[in-house]
Amino acid sequence: MDFRSIPRDPHAFQQPVTAEDIQRIGRRAFGSTARVTSAVELGGGMYNTTYRITLGGETEPVILRVAPSPERQFASEHELMRNEYASVPYLATVGDLMPRVLFADWSQEIAGRDWMVQSHLNGVPAPDRLGAYSRDLWPGFFAQLGEIAARVHAVRGPHFGPVAGPGHPTWGAAVVASLTAIADDVSRLGLDAADLRKVADIAGDHREALNEITEPCLLTGDLWTVNTMLDPHSPEPVITGVLDLDRTLFGDPDADWTIRMATAKEDERTAFWDTYGPRHLSPAATWRGLVYEARHVGAIRLERHRLHNTDGVRDTYQLVAAVLAQLT
Missing domain, CATH: 3.90.1200.10 (Aminoglycoside phosphotransferase (APH), C-terminal lobe)
Structure with a gap:
């Protein structure tokens, strides 16, 4: 797998996940035979850790967003990813502009963090x-x-x-x-x-x-x-x-x-x-x-x-x- 993470200080708020974690996420979201061939961390955001990933046999990438570990989250920003997930039905009025949620996992069995896979927005x-x-x-x-x-x-x-x-x-x-x-x-x-x-x-x-x-x-x-x-x-x-x-x-x-x-x-x-x-x-x-x-x-x-x-x-x-x- 082509795995690229942004170099970060160990004390930085945003932290990467491992290549192995991303393969496990791919299998959970897309089936036991799925294989991630590319995972590139994207900059720009300041809260979640975000990757553009490509799976074998697929031409269109998807976006993986991984929430901060629970102990890093402020109480006033509690479980923001879950809040976004709950908002999707209410945001239907702008659904034509938003990425589709393809899979979400709050079990924290992988990397000890919430994560969500979304469609890739063009632009x-x-x-x-x-x-x-x-x-x-x-x-x-x-x-x-x-x-x-x-x-x-x-x-x-x-x-x-x-x-x-x-x-x-x-x-x-x-x-x-x-x-x-x-x-x-x-x-x-x-x-x-x-x-x-x-x-x-x-x-x-x-x-x-x-x-x-x-x-x-x-x-x-x-x-x-x-x-x-x-x-x-x-x-x-x-x-x-x-x-x-x-x-x-x-x-x-x-x-x-x-x-x-x-x-x-x-x-x-x-x-x-x-x-x-x-x-x-x-x-x-x-x-x-x-x-x-x-x-x-x-x-x-x-x-x-x-x-x-x-x-x-x-x-x-x-x-x-x-x-x-x-x-x-």
């Missing part, structure tokens, strides 16, 4: 292709993102919180639980989580503003440029695929990472709203947006720590302080 990652286009064509890309987000946000769920659970009866309870889980993870790392706990307390004290959200809408959790594929031959940016939606949850669309990114700058991304639709921000919605920003920054703090980005971790404290200055 090239948007971060590798978008910059090749003239910037006057970029609004078309962001308009497509707006249309995709609108389709997802139109889906309703049975509870508030992560798609796979735990579910909450109100949006306020889900937000406070999420903030608390992130703060607990930060504390377990030996970092100061007092700022995030203060936001959680404020959110709890004013949960009536959060509970104005009564419909649990499906949120992508992580959709932006890095999660899209583009047609490599089109004269203008055309989204051909959407992937890695493992942070899906039910709640307020304004709490989605996609909305945060769409509002981050006044540039080509303003075309997002042409297809998504206008926002009507009440004082309560503006207040909720501050709570959501603290939640996003808390998750960023965890990710930057995972990537050993000390300066980036430090910067998050200034960002949360700015939020608290407006909340209090």
